[in-house]
Amino acid sequence: MDTATLGKVLVEDADGKRVPLGSFWQDSDALLVFVRHFACNGCSEHVTELAPRLAELAALGIRTVIVGCGNPTYIPDFVQRQRLDDKPITVVTDPSLAAHAAAGLIRSVWGTLGPRALVGVFGAIVRGHPHGSPQGDRYQQGGTLLVRRGGAVAFHHESARLGDHAALVEVIDAALALRASEALV
Amino acid sequence: MSPLIHAANVLYLIAYILKDILWLRVVTCLAGLLILVAIALSPHVVWEAIAWNTLFFVINAAQIKVLIMERRPVRLASDEQRLYQLVFRSLRPREFVKLLAIGRWLEQAEGETIVRAGNELDAIMVIFDGKAAVKKDGRTVVELGEGRFVGEMSFLTGQAPAADVETLTKTRVVAWPTSALKKFLADNPDLRSAMQLVIGTDLVAKLRA
Numbered sequence: 569m570d571t572a573t574l575g576k577v578l579v580e581d582a583d584g585k586r587v588p589l590g591s592f593w594q595d596s597d598a599l600l601v602f603v604r605h606f607a608c609n610g611c612s613e614h615v616t617e618l619a620p621r622l623a624e625l626a627a628l629g630i631r632t633v634i635v636g637c638g639n640p641t642y643i644p645d646f647v648q649r650q651r652l653d654d655k656p657i658t659v660v661t662d663p664s665l666a667a668h669a670a671a672g673l674i675r676s677v678w679g680t681l682g683p684r685a686l687v688g689v690f691g692a693i694v695r696g697h698p699h700g701s702p703q704g705d706r707y708q709q710g711g712t713l714l715v716r717r718g719g720a721v722a723f724h725h726e727s728a729r730l731g732d733h734a735a736l737v738e739v740i741d742a743a744l745a746l747r748a749s750e751a752l753v
Numbered sequence: 754m755s756p757l758i759h760a761a762n763v764l765y766l767i768a769y770i771l772k773d774i775l776w777l778r779v780v781t782c783l784a785g786l787l788i789l790v791a792i793a794l795s796p797h798v799v800w801e802a803i804a805w806n807t808l809f810f811v812i813n814a815a816q817i818k819v820l821i822m823e824r825r826p827v828r829l830a831s832d833e834q835r836l837y838q839l840v841f842r843s844l845r846p847r848e849f850v851k852l853l854a855i856g857r858w859l860e861q862a863e864g865e866t867i868v869r870a871g872n873e874l875d876a877i878m879v880i881f882d883g884k885a886a887v888k889k890d891g892r893t894v895v896e897l898g899e900g901r902f903v904g905e906m907s908f909l910t911g912q913a914p915a916a917d918v919e920t921l922t923k924t925r926v927v928a929w930p931t932s933a934l935k936k937f938l939a940d941n942p943d944l945r946s947a948m949q950l951v952i953g954t955d956l957v958a959k960l961r962a
Contacts, residue, residue: 624950627957737942740949741909747956748909752894752916753868753887 571719574670579635579660582643589667592633592658593715597722597746599625599632599739600713602668604680605704606638606646606661609697610688610731614710615650616697617736626656628743630714636661637668638704646703665708672726673711679729680707688731714742722746757794761787775820778813785810823847832858836881836927839900840955844947852944855937856929861920867903868918874907876928883924889916895962896921902955907931909952 575590592598601618603611615634625632634657636646643659646652652659662668665675679685689699712734714723723742725734764784771777789806792799827846829837833853841849858881861867867885868874880901886893894916897903903918908931938945 621946624953628953629957737945737949740946740953744949744953744956745909747953747960748906749912750960751906751956752889753874753904753906753914753918 569672569713569721569724570670571715571721574667575719577662577667577670579662579667580640581658581660582640582647584640587660589633589635589660589662590719592631593717593719595717597630597717597743598715599630599743600635600671600715601632602635602671602673602710602712604637604708604710604727604730605702605706606636606642607700607703608710608730609692609699610733611710612650612697613692613695613731614733615652619650619652619655621736621740622655622657624740625743628747630743630746632657634659635667636704637663637665637708638702639663642703661704663704665705668708668711671711671713672724673709674726674728675705675708676729677707679709679727679732682729684732685730688729691731712739714739714746716746757787757791761785761791775817775824778817778820782810782813782817785813832881836879839881840879841951843950844944848941848944848947851941852929852937852948853927855933856927859926859928861924861926863920863923865920865924866917867920867924867926868914868916870916871913873913874904875931877902877904877908877931877934878926878928879903881925881927883926884921885918885924886921887916887918895959897959901959902952905952905956908934909956 571590575588575593577589578586579589580586592600601615603615622632636642636659638661640661643661647659693699709729710727710733712723712725713721716722723739727733761784764780764787768777768780768784771780785806789803789810792802792806827850829846837846837849841852844852867878880897880899880903882899885897885903887895887897903926904914906912907914938948
């Protein structure tokens with residue numbers, strides 16, 4: 569994983585302000601959660617699971633950033649729907665998909681329409697995450713990246729399909745290990 | 754036979770209305786018993802029906818036992834209660850009891866080195882009573898008191914400690930063997946999340962000290 573290339577990709581926030589993705593791991597470690605698109609119900613489920621642990625990640629010195637691939641105008645609705653307003657999290661997007669590609673994430677029709685993906689869609693619906701019209705590229709798959717300050721990758725998960733997410737306990741373990749490596753005992 | 758069948762089905766109806774899984778299973782068991790009696794009393798006993806209903810009854814009865822065991826009130830000894838309040842409040846009491854079951858209470862004399870720099874550490878500890886000092890090259894870096902973890906760096910990273918830990922007073926700790934705790938947390942994902950918060954909070958406090 570070449571975070572130097574990834575770091576140069578420009579992402580946009582809800583106000584249309586463009587910043588290089590690398591600015592998020594310039595001064596602190598960063599957890600990048602690449603969602604498929606802003607209305608993906610599998611991603612909604614993943615973010616819902618992540619939300620209660622954002623304060624914990626922030627306390628560990630990890631900056632959490634959600635990277636979407638839809639139009640920036642979708643961001644405010646996404647933030648409101650996921651109840652992220654008061655959470656220590658930044659939501660940005662890159663409709664060109666350059667960020668997702670530089671992170672090594674796949675774009676796959678099978679990952680969106682294959683049988684396991686469909687099971688993921690229905691499973692998420694049953695668990696209270698309705699499926700909406702795509703707000704971004706429907707075939708782009710997501711992933712999770714924990715990047716140390718400076719650019720070294722501490723954790724990497726590429727989603728093979730809708731509903732395939734990094735286990736949150738594994739992500740938190742990686743974050744804990746980052747901080748623990750600075751301790752003496 | 755007919756009144757028994759009707760009574761059993763009324764019980765099934767009641768079971769479907771119940772939201773509490775324990776009572777749902779209890780009422781289902783009673784209904785199943787009535788069905789079994791009804792079949793046994795019928796002129797032509799259908800053994801297949803008896804076998805299946807007995808199987809359902811046994812599964813439900815076993816699950817009822819599990820639910821009752823899980824719902825029993827947890828009684829902690831005074832030291833356990835204190836440790837729970839000190840460190841593990843984010844765990845449910847029953848989870849805490851399970852966690853304690855794989856740990857060991859140890860007493861260390863004053864001046865004892867409980868962790869040596871460079872030596873592999875195969876346990877993570879919590880100080881229950883007493884005080885210890887983290888020493889790097891003979892110099893005290895930080896003092897750890899009650900409720901503080903010792904060895905979480907090694908537990909989380911697998912690396913050998915980079916400092917000694919020496920008791921400053923007679924000290925009582927609870928120690929968990931690393932491999933046993935890792936296996937335990939892998940088998941109990943909910944508890945793993947809670948423990949991540951507990952260890953993370955301690956780690957952050959230690960790094961800020």
